[in-house]
Amino acid sequence: MKLLLVSMFMALVSQSVFAQNDFVKGADVGFLTGQEKHGVKFHDRDGKERECLELLKTDYQMKAIRMRVWVNPRGGMNDKHELLAMAKRAKGLGMDLMVDFHYSDSWADPAKQPIPEAWKEHSYKQMKKDVREHTIDVLSLLKANGIEPRWVQVGNETANGMLWPMGHIEQNPKQYAGFIRAGYDAVKKVFPQAIVIVHLDRGHLQSLYDYNLDIVKKYGGKFDMIGMSLYPYWAMQDHPELNPDGIITDCMANIRHCSEKYGCDVMIVETGFEVDEQHPEKMEEGRRQLTRVIREARNETNGRCRGVFYWEPQCLPGGYKLGAFNSNAAPTTIMEAYVE
Template identity: 50%
Template sequence: MYRTVLSFLMLAISVFAFGQDKQDFWLGADISGTTELEAAGEKLYNSKGEIRENTALMHELGLNAVRLRVWVNPRGGFSGAQDVLEMAKRARYYGMAVMIDFHYSDWWADPGKQTIPAQWQYLGYGEMKTKLWEHTHDVLQLLKDHHIDVKWVQVGNETTHGFLWPMDRAEDNMQQYAGLTEAGYEAVKAVYPEAKVIIHLDGGCDQKRYDFIFDGLKKFGAHWDMIGLSVYPYWDIKGNLEKDWQGTVRDFAANIRHLYQKYGSECMVVETGAEAQKPVEGKRIMEAVIRAARNDCDGHCHGVFYWAPEAEGQYPLGAFANHRPTAIMDAFTEAAK
């Protein structure tokens, strides 16, 4: 009995001193672009110069989860259902948890564009709810049929202004946005009852945009299990939301505490990134983001996912140079120890 009590006290002290237990905190990356890179003949390497498949490389770097986007009818099939299945199988091989991110578009969906898929563009609201449910259900059922354990599902990607525009722009028709969100929620639970349904917004430092969306969703009866935040100091500074990266780190953690207090919602940083050309600073930023997520959110932030670390060239916030991980990814490797 004495030993049991002593062990419990030691565990409590450890959690208090060092933040969340590592088993309850996820370090991940969105590596949805992997197969398209492979099709283009690109190769990735570890720091020793050894060729690595991207999922294997993320696992080698200490990550324990991957995030995979789903497009409805994409050109070339990249990020379509079969492509997502292929990537999910790779994650399963390495024992990595899987997050599925439904964009509800044939291409990128984000706060600046939420384009209705071409085959859905003439649907009415009721038909759209049915189609969204079927698409969500069918993709997830495909994964389940192949024994993929999906841990989290995003119903929409950065839906700060709703999705499926103009039908469900949040500022114009919050009720319909909530109704379609609920259709997605119900579809997820029909296939993976234990999966956490995430609603994901950008600008994680900006409490007002989160209050607007989640007040509206709550008012019209939509459900969610977790709130996903994008945390990008680079974009926050460019958008005049913050003056420096320290402000982003401080304010996203404060927002997570606020979201739990107001809505009872657990949270996760589902996207983050730093400038690839400034790897030393980028590592410092990622260390700060991970540390804040673990230690400054009262235990209500459950992970940090880097967006497209393997991206080079056209996107400024990757974490690779010469097809190899930079010091930015060391922040994740060190956090995993």
């Protein structure tokens, strides 16, 4: 009996230590290339000019970046070459990489999942081949340049499916799962050790995850990890009766639920909090909320949440209100939540 208790204690300690050491703090920086092209110069809290990725890593303990990739985007924004250039910079700093495939020529999210122009007339069978070939093409470019992503997302916020209407979850659930499987198999062909993520929005909404992921599993889709978006701000825009702490509580419960039900780890791959320089108290509140998210994701999910990525923290106020930098391109107090 004593031996059993000791073994159980050591297992819990081991799990806790693993969760502490393997917990990743990161940032989606898909806008960074465009910002730099437009002359944005980033600074630390003391006003010293700094390279953005180095600032995020050194001052805010961010060990990874996330980059989206589109199929045939106008002007090359978020194409595979822009991905490669940023991946090289991250590797030079010793940062890990998450690749976020949208399988679109532009934005894909719960409200829209447009088929790339070049694929529009294709059959389901051909479109699965398109997904496979595009995935292999992008990842092979990274591999040829010595870049190995740690995580790969097959689709972006696919709550309602992907590649509409062909892969809409309500109209064609089997085909949605088929696209997920095609992407999964393509990732494993190039990088067998990469962690493949299925990514949904509204991390606080357990019913969404049950519905979507049950369909993926039912029809043969595969994934290694579940990615969640967590935006209390946007959730309350849609449902004013909600409050941020309740949303965070529900998200943590959903992480525990999903990890147990589907037998895999979870990661918050997108989050963000409001920057309002005219009302500093809003940024203090954002810091408080983010501090809670990081603390509970690390310590209160039975070791199954592997990290928290901030979506475009380097964005400046005016364009996107949930970045984490001010109009001087310096971190706001929100970023302090990442320093432990």
